[in-house]
Amino acid sequence: MQSNPLLGRIAWNTLIALLYLFLLAPIIVVFIISFDTRQYLAFPPESFSFGSYVKVFQNVKFISAFWRSLVIGAIVGFVAVSAGMLLSLSLVRYQFRGKAAVGFLILAPFLVPHIVLAVGIMLVIAPLGLLDSYPGIVLAHLGITIPYTVRTITMSLMAVDTRVEEAALVHGASPRMVFWRITLPLVRPGLIAGGVIAFLISFDEATISLFIVSVKASTLPTEIYHYLEYSTDPQIAALSVILILISVAVVMMVEKLIGLRKAL
Amino acid sequence: MADHHVVIDNLVKTYPGAQKPSVDHVSFSLPRGEMLALLGPSGCGKTTILRMIAGLIAPTSGAIRLEGRDVSSIAVYKRNLGMVFQAYALFPHMTVAQNVSFGLEMRKVSRAEREERVRKALDLVKLTGLGDRKVNQLSGGQQQRAAIARSLVIEPELLLLDEPLSNLDAKLRDEMRDEIRDIQARTGVTAIFVTHDQDEALSMADRLAVMSAGRLEQVGTPREIFDRPQTEFVASFIGAGTFFEGRVAEPGLAVVEGLKPLRFVGEAPVGSMVKLMIRPHRLVLAGSSGLPNSFTGTVEHIVYRGQMLTLNVRCGGRLLQADLPTHAGVLPEKGSEVTLAVAPQDVTLVGQVAP
Amino acid sequence: MSAAALPAAGASSANASRGVLLMLLLPGLVALVITFLLPLIWLFRASFASSTMGAFSGGDWTVQSYSAVLFDPFYWRVAWNTLVLGFNVAIFAVILSYPIALFLVRTESRFRGVLTALAVAPLLTSSVVRTYGWMVILGDRGVINSTLQSLSLTGGVIRLTNNSFGATVALIEILMPYAILAMLSGFGRLNPQLEEAAAMLGANRVKVFTRIILPLSAPGVLTAALLVFVLAISSFVTPRLMGGGRVFVLGTEVFNEATVTLNWPLAAALSVMLLILFSSIILLYQRALRALET
Numbered sequence: 001m002q003s004n005p006l007l008g009r010i011a012w013n014t015l016i017a018l019l020y021l022f023l024l025a026p027i028i029v030v031f032i033i034s035f036d037t038r039q040y041l042a043f044p045p046e047s048f049s050f051g052s053y054v055k056v057f058q059n060v061k062f063i064s065a066f067w068r069s070l071v072i073g074a075i076v077g078f079v080a081v082s083a084g085m086l087l088s089l090s091l092v093r094y095q096f097r098g099k100a101a102v103g104f105l106i107l108a109p110f111l112v113p114h115i116v117l118a119v120g121i122m123l124v125i126a127p128l129g130l131l132d133s134y135p136g137i138v139l140a141h142l143g144i145t146i147p148y149t150v151r152t153i154t155m156s157l158m159a160v161d162t163r164v165e166e167a168a169l170v171h172g173a174s175p176r177m178v179f180w181r182i183t184l185p186l187v188r189p190g191l192i193a194g195g196v197i198a199f200l201i202s203f204d205e206a207t208i209s210l211f212i213v214s215v216k217a218s219t220l221p222t223e224i225y226h227y228l229e230y231s232t233d234p235q236i237a238a239l240s241v242i243l244i245l246i247s248v249a250v251v252m253m254v255e256k257l258i259g260l261r262k263a264l
Numbered sequence: 265m266a267d268h269h270v271v272i273d274n275l276v277k278t279y280p281g282a283q284k285p286s287v288d289h290v291s292f293s294l295p296r297g298e299m300l301a302l303l304g305p306s307g308c309g310k311t312t313i314l315r316m317i318a319g320l321i322a323p324t325s326g327a328i329r330l331e332g333r334d335v336s337s338i339a340v341y342k343r344n345l346g347m348v349f350q351a352y353a354l355f356p357h358m359t360v361a362q363n364v365s366f367g368l369e370m371r372k373v374s375r376a377e378r379e380e381r382v383r384k385a386l387d388l389v390k391l392t393g394l395g396d397r398k399v400n401q402l403s404g405g406q407q408q409r410a411a412i413a414r415s416l417v418i419e420p421e422l423l424l425l426d427e428p429l430s431n432l433d434a435k436l437r438d439e440m441r442d443e444i445r446d447i448q449a450r451t452g453v454t455a456i457f458v459t460h461d462q463d464e465a466l467s468m469a470d471r472l473a474v475m476s477a478g479r480l481e482q483v484g485t486p487r488e489i490f491d492r493p494q495t496e497f498v499a500s501f502i503g504a505g506t507f508f509e510g511r512v513a514e515p516g517l518a519v520v521e522g523l524k525p526l527r528f529v530g531e532a533p534v535g536s537m538v539k540l541m542i543r544p545h546r547l548v549l550a551g552s553s554g555l556p557n558s559f560t561g562t563v564e565h566i567v568y569r570g571q572m573l574t575l576n577v578r579c580g581g582r583l584l585q586a587d588l589p590t591h592a593g594v595l596p597e598k599g600s601e602v603t604l605a606v607a608p609q610d611v612t613l614v615g616q617v618a619p
Numbered sequence: 620m621s622a623a624a625l626p627a628a629g630a631s632s633a634n635a636s637r638g639v640l641l642m643l644l645l646p647g648l649v650a651l652v653i654t655f656l657l658p659l660i661w662l663f664r665a666s667f668a669s670s671t672m673g674a675f676s677g678g679d680w681t682v683q684s685y686s687a688v689l690f691d692p693f694y695w696r697v698a699w700n701t702l703v704l705g706f707n708v709a710i711f712a713v714i715l716s717y718p719i720a721l722f723l724v725r726t727e728s729r730f731r732g733v734l735t736a737l738a739v740a741p742l743l744t745s746s747v748v749r750t751y752g753w754m755v756i757l758g759d760r761g762v763i764n765s766t767l768q769s770l771s772l773t774g775g776v777i778r779l780t781n782n783s784f785g786a787t788v789a790l791i792e793i794l795m796p797y798a799i800l801a802m803l804s805g806f807g808r809l810n811p812q813l814e815e816a817a818a819m820l821g822a823n824r825v826k827v828f829t830r831i832i833l834p835l836s837a838p839g840v841l842t843a844a845l846l847v848f849v850l851a852i853s854s855f856v857t858p859r860l861m862g863g864g865r866v867f868v869l870g871t872e873v874f875n876e877a878t879v880t881l882n883w884p885l886a887a888a889l890s891v892m893l894l895i896l897f898s899s900i901i902l903l904y905q906r907a908l909r910a911l912e913t
Contacts, residue, residue: 016722019715020734023741023795026752029762033755083647090643102644109655113853113897115870116890119877120658123665123887143654146647197743204745206856211877221747228747228860232754240748247744251736260736264743264800320815340818341826353816356808357834366830367820418820 027244034237052238061223062239069203069220072134076141077199081191083142084149091150092157106150109143117143118211125212132214140212141202148201149194152263156190157183189257197263200250204243267332268293269454270300270317270422275326277312285324286312288478294471299448299455301469303462305501309478310458314424317456319343330421341370346415346453347424351431352407354399360386360410361395367418385417388447405436412444416451423448425457429464441468462502466490474498492612496539499614505541506584509617512536516608522580527557530613537617542606544574547586549596550605558605559584563596577602666887684888694872694889698896701852701868704783708790709848712798713840715791720802720843721836724809735803742796750857753789754780757861781863789861790851797850798843805839837911845904849897869893 021028034052036045056062090096091103109117121140122131130136160183168178184191206221213222220243224236254263270293277287287309294300302310315321317328319340327334335343354363361382368378386395389409394402402410408428415423428444429437445468448455459465465472466486474481474489476497482489493499496507510518512532518540519525532538550558561579573595577584586604588595596602667680688694723735741749756762757779767773779785809832817831855870862871869889876886 012718012722015718019719020737022715022792023719023738025756026749026789026792027741027744029755030748030752079650083650086643087647090640094640094643096640102648105648105651105656109651111901112655112659113849113893115853115855115873116662116894116897117655117658119873119883119886119890120662121654122877123661123883124653124658139650139654142650143658146651150647200743204743204747206745206747207854210856210874221745224745224747224751225856225860228751228754232751232758236751237755240745240751243748244744247740251740251743255732255736260739261800261803264739318815318819320818339823340815341821341823343819344821345819347816347819349812349816351812353810353812355813355817355831355835366817366822370821370826414816414820 030237030240030244033234034241036234036237052234055235056238056242059235062220065218065220065223068217072137072141072217072219073199073203075134075138076145076202077195079138080142080145080149080198081153081195084146084153084194085187085191087146087150088153088157092154106147109147114144114207118208121208122211131212132216132218134217137209137212137217137219140208141198141205144205144208145198145201148197148263152194152197152258153187153190155258155262156187160186193254193257193263196250196253200247203246269296269298269331270294270456271327271329271332272313272317273327273329275313275316275328276324277309277316277321278324284478286478287316287323289326290475290478290480292473292480292483294454294456296454297452298470299445299457299468300471300473301465302456302458302473302475303465303502304460304475304481306460308475310460310475311426313475314426314456314458317422318345318347318424344418344420345422345424346418346420348408348411348415348426348428350426350428352411354407354410354414356399358399359395360391360397360399360402363399363410364395364414364417367414371418381417382413385413388416388451389413389443404432405440408432408440409443412447416447416453420453423453423455425455427459428457429459429461444468466502474501476501493541493614496541496615499541499612503543504585505543506582507614508540508542508582510538510540512538520580522582523559524556526611527608528611528613529609532613532616538613539615539617541612541614542584542610543612544585544587545572546610547584547588547604547606549588550603555603555605557608557611558603560601560603563598563600563602566596566598575602577604579604662887662890665884666891668884668887684882684884685892687885688888688892693867697867697869697872698892700783700866701870704787704790704858704868705848705852707787708794708851709844711787711791712795712847713844716795716798716802716843717836717840719795720799720806720839721832723799723803724806725811738799739796739803741793742800746793746856747860749793750789750860753785753792753857753861757785757788780861781865783858783862783866786858786861786866789857790854793857794847794850797846801843801846802836802839805842806836808835838908841904841907841911845900849900852896853893869896 033045035048035050036052087102087106091099091106118140121143125131125136125139128136130139164186165178165182168182169175173181203219204221205219206225209219209222210225213219218226220239224239227236251260254260272290272292275287275290276285278285290309290313292300302313304310312321316323316336319335319338323336326336328336354360355366358366364382364385365378368381373381382395383392386392389412391406391409391413394406399407399410408431425444429440432440441464457468466489469486471483472486472489473483474497482494482498484492489498490503493502499505500507508518508520508523508526510520510526512534513519513525514534515532516529517525517527518532518538520540526540528538528540530538559577559579561577561584563575564578564583565576567574568590571590573588573590575586575588575596577586584604666684667682669679669681669683719738723731723738726734728734754761758764759776759778759780761779763779764773764776767777779788813831813835814827817827822830852868853870855868855874858866858868859871859874869892873886873889873893876882876889
């Protein structure tokens with residue numbers, strides 16, 4: 001509406017800017033304080049240095065947790081994408097009895113609080129001796145990531161015009177060739193987006209992980225959590241910045257591939 | 265022109281950062297009770313003009329006068345105009361009656377009067393008894409009618425319609441075209457509508473304003489626009505035709521390369537280059553090739569269209585299009601030689617060519 | 620996978636072989652059953668078991684965990700704290716998110732994509748990291764306290780962390796992206812043409828807001844409020860870290876019983892009660908949504 005008084009517009013834009021500032025405040029502050037040199041949490045920083053970063057890289061506990069998180073995230077991403085691709089194919093291309101039930105089961109983990117799931121998973125894998133193990137934490141993360149991979153892959157799959165596949169069949173491609181040469185390349189954005197989201201959820205997840213792992217399979221977020229219970233020094237800020245940068249990379253990738261809003 | 269109901273005076277709209285104005289010094293006017301069509305290809309600025317009249321965007325310069333009063337600085341919600349949006353913009357959370365009643369509520373009309381006027385408006389657009397329906401329970405044509413009722417119930421000073429028929433299928437479109445014309449005639453409301461469809465414009469409007477690239481090309485009655493296009497754009501945008509370039513040898517006579525001299529009606533200085541146009545249906549079969557304004561050539565292509573036969577005749581290196589009535593006796597065949605003739609008043613001067 | 624038999628063209632989907640379908644479904648379904656369905660069943664079973672340290676015996680059925688919770692005033696206080704936290708977080712997160720969502724839906728800025736990503740991207744940064752950010756901001760020597768002190772506005776330190784205030788503020792911010800996302804999807808019926816139409820019919824800016832924008836965005840707002848509420852009442856990382864062990868909500872108690880006290884049946888019983896609370900809120904929400912739509 002052009003009848004906007006200029007003043008109202010400025011007030012509105014200021015409000016939006018302030019709300020954004022609130023939303024991004026913790027990330028901004030963590031970034032600033034990661035360059036502080038002191039041993040304790042205080043603001044504003046006294047001087048500028050990369051000391052905290054150096055300390056993080058020398059901290060064996062954090063570094064090994066970082067690698068573990070990376071490996072766990074990668075495995076979770078791969079398995080969730082594979083299972084998600086198969087589930088999406090069955091949901092998009094098949095009619096079968098119980099389809100609605102399967103669809104509900106896939107979406108249901110969105111509807112159950114993580115902490116409840118965490119207790120349940122803990123109870124299931126404890127008797128199997130999988131607490132604080134790689135298989136245990138991977139399994140725990142699969143339930144909450146598969147819904148995301150199914151969502152992104154289903155979206156990509158539904159956008160594929162089946163006439164393209166028919167055209168390939170008519171022109172002599174076997175169903176196997178059609179799958180590998182036509183369908184799979186066409187849904188690749190959804191596969192990659194689903195994979196990196198699954199990776200990131202696993203990489204950042206703290207709630208469920210805290211119930212499942214303690215020492216041997218501890219992930220980076222659980223290490224940070226336990227560290228924060230006793231100390232809040234800028235080392236954590238440096239570590240957080242690294243985590244944030246990984247998130248930013250993933251966000252940009254997903255945004256480019258299929259649009260962030262659709263994926264979440 | 266000054267006493268006309270709606271006067272658009274030197275309207276300009278330049279969007280921030282744009283190189284060229286979207287609307288470039290456009291002026292036209294409209295008497296009370298008439299319907300004007302803003303016609304042009306997409307992006308020509310016609311919708312921008314409509315939205316400026318509505319008050320939804322502010323003009324860069326120029327005036328919009330209703331009854332001689334400049335309204336261009338009045339806020340949109342105080343202008344008292346009706347508008348039918350392209351996709352109707354019916355409020356999805358209200359019933360049909362609530363939609364129609366909305367403008368009256370804003371004007372603080374009493375409840376009893378509101379109900380009465382809503383009922384009348386729904387009767388007018390033949391939606392009697394459908395007031396309690398939800399908007400999404402209406403068909404496309406019914407939504408259109410509801411949108412018209414909503415904009416007319418407030419007794420607007422002017423009714424604006426943005427591509428009113430574009431969201432309807434072909435059959436409904438013909439029906440709504442007559443319907444809108446009928447409603448407008450019965451209510452006597454002055455109306456402006458935007459369209460890119462020349463048939464729609466010619467059949468519905470009392471007056472056409474043809475636009476191209478932000479500029480007004482010509483304003484006139486449908487007949488004037490079709491028969492006496494003043495610019496090459498108008499001539500080519502509305503209806504088909506064959507164009508010629510020629511040099512004026514004497515008043516009303518142009519020499520066209522490869523053809524006999526053409527007699528035409530219109531003022532052009534001797535020695536200047538002019539652009540001429542002949543409508544296909546103005547050409548007739550001629551007995552002999554000796555007549556003035558006649559063309560002799562070979563039939564290259566024939567399309568039979570029931571009442572009409574469309575010929576493409578190769579003549580002096582160019583293709584001439586002619587529509588002949590199929591009852592015109594012996595019809596030419598492909599490859600045969602024909603002679604076509606045209607009256608001087610049907611050779612239209614559509615512009616001068618810069619030397 | 621047996622790609623040869625994949626339903627490549629979708630043309631024969633009706634009579635596609637059952638075997639292929641089974642193979643497509645099996646891996647994912649097995650994973651979901653193990654990591655989702657089974658845990659919920661186990662949880663339910665465990666909540667009726669007698670407590671043993673770090674395990675539960677499958678033999679007997681008892682309601683001792685439930686009675687332990689229901690007859691202990693401490694848990695009633697915990698439940699009350701959880702609800703208060705949930706309501707406060709939901710209300711403020713929705714109020715603060717609404718302008719952003721509205722702005723993102725209506726803006727014609729060419730930075731719209733970037734701004735949208737910026738608003739929802741915090742979802743993908745670890746909540747532990749963002750909680751830490753709030754510890755930095757609200758801590759005794761944090762951004763707010765040091766700013767206030769350097770302006771000599773306050774004598775001493777204002778306690779903003781290690782209490783429920785800090786937990787509430789941090790949760791509001793951490794859950795705002797969910798609210799924004801829910802609103803963006805719920806604002807589908809908002810459309811600038813409707814606002815224009817209302818303005819043409821004589822509605823001023825206030826009327827356009829109250830009569831058009833607000834009713835059309837109400838379902839999205841309701842969904843956002845529900846989402847934030849359920850996420851807030853089941854959170855524990857943020858209340859634990861921001862509360863410094865002094866904030867007791869259902870989430871922190873579940874974690875405590877499961878990993879510190881190792882009373883798993885009690886943890887399970889608390890979880891089941893949280894789930895019941897959760898489900899009843901969702902049912903209420905569906906009622907409210909239906910009421911809004913008629």
